[in-house]
Amino acid sequence: MNRSLFRRLPLIAAAAGFLLISAACGSSSAPASNGPSAAVETTAEPTQDLVIKATNYKFDQESYTIKKGEPLRIKLESDGIHGIRVANTSVKMNAGDEKVYSFSEAGEYQIECSIPCGPGHEKMISVLKVV
Template identity: 40%
Template sequence: MKAMKKLFIPLCLLALVACGNSNKADETAEPANEAKQADEVLTIRAMNWNFDKEKYEVPAGEVTITLENTEGHHGVVIEGTDVEISGDDSVTTTLEPGEYKIICSIPCGTGHTEMVSTLVVS
């Protein structure tokens, strides 16, 4: 019985230390399966034969670009970048300063060839 009493206190201390250990880095870390979204978000809304704006502007750097089809089914290609979006989707990319042409990449009818806009990255 005396031996059990001698082991009881050290075991309790060990349990308290193990349960009380808090690693702050783990609490603030982002989950590994969650994709990081850029601070800057650009939404392009597409409807039959036009985009909602003639010109979009964003700062240079990491940008999440979202395509919303409000009428019809469209896709976008931003010439001079790696951005290609089909349907309602998003892509995160890093953009350099410049002026880029946005075109509809899915044939959408009579006005498809005029479905063009500009992206200005400053």
């Protein structure tokens, strides 16, 4: 065996052990969150409504504004196969879905199409402003 490789063997073994432990720590029966709990799905009666319309490679608005802390009913309408994911939240919806969320943190959150829909997919983004 090559001496250089023999000297590196403990380092390789340590790295492999670290990766194994890291992988084991990440497994659980609960689904992984897409980010901080800035938005929580709720059963509260919504005080505001937001309809997001998705068409070929764009949303109907460049930005949407909602109020922080108030239950919000989001409905995703779509011409074609589209879904949405709101960055840094656990919000993920498919066409036709209607869910109620409460956003606890003000800020701007990127809305992106979550289903590869063709050559303009990567440009299919909008902004959700929570004020």
